[in-house]
Amino acid sequence: xxxVTQTPKFQVLKTGQSxxxxxxxxxxxxxxxxxxxxxxxxxxxxxxxxxxxxTDQGEVPNGYNVSRSxxxxxxxxxxxxxxxxxxxxxxxxxxGRGGDTxxxxxxxxxxxx
Amino acid sequence: xxxxxQSLFLSVREGDSSVINCTYTDSSxxxxxxxxxxxxxxxxxxxxxxxxxxxxxxxxxxxxxxxxDKHLSLRIADTQTGDSAIYFCAAYSGGYNKLIFGAxxxxxxxx
Numbered sequence: 496x497x498x499v500t501q502t503p504k505f506q507v508l509k510t511g512q513s514x515x516x517x518x519x520x521x522x523x524x525x526x527x528x529x530x531x532x533x534x535x536x537x538x539x540x541x542x543x544x545x546x547x548x549x550t551d552q553g554e555v556p557n558g559y560n561v562s563r564s565x566x567x568x569x570x571x572x573x574x575x576x577x578x579x580x581x582x583x584x585x586x587x588x589x590x591g592r593g594g595d596t597x598x599x600x601x602x603x604x605x606x607x608x
Numbered sequence: 609x610x611x612x613x614q615s616l617f618l619s620v621r622e623g624d625s626s627v628i629n630c631t632y633t634d635s636s637x638x639x640x641x642x643x644x645x646x647x648x649x650x651x652x653x654x655x656x657x658x659x660x661x662x663x664x665x666x667x668x669x670x671x672x673x674x675x676x677d678k679h680l681s682l683r684i685a686d687t688q689t690g691d692s693a694i695y696f697c698a699a700y701s702g703g704y705n706k707l708i709f710g711a712x713x714x715x716x717x718x719x
Binding site for chain 1: 612616641643649650651652653656696706707709710711712
């Protein structure tokens, strides 16, 4: 199993550009989520999904869209990039509710100029 | 809302024990986790503890849970330079079906 994969690893955008961060998992996990990591702030939940066709907002959803058309994929879209979205983005997945182990992807480092 | 807090930095000498502390606010948290993040990498699950346990030991790692005080600690025995990383505490919030993370403790191990 590849686990959780993310592309790209690095990205530089100009303010106002849009892009999609890709996330895929091959463990047939129901639950997937996106976090952003900023210095001194830990991980903050952007959006999550409890299964195909179901998404919900986390703590910091503004400026981001998600969709979950398949169990495997959970892309994160930046509609109009802003410098405040400069961060490291992590995708994660787990089987379901409760204490199932949450697996993280390697991260995407995004810089918005 | 739910919150998880931990100190931001810890420095220890190689061979000593490290103790990283964490407090959480959601008394209904059923699972508590410790993740390790090495530079440029994602988060790796180190260990976890159920809320009905007081202690869990796994090789050099010991997790202590004081549910009354909502306090969690991670002890690393015989700390090595390879243990230098950021350690995240996380609490599972059943009501919201999500993990709440602390800001992370950067552990620096020096000779």
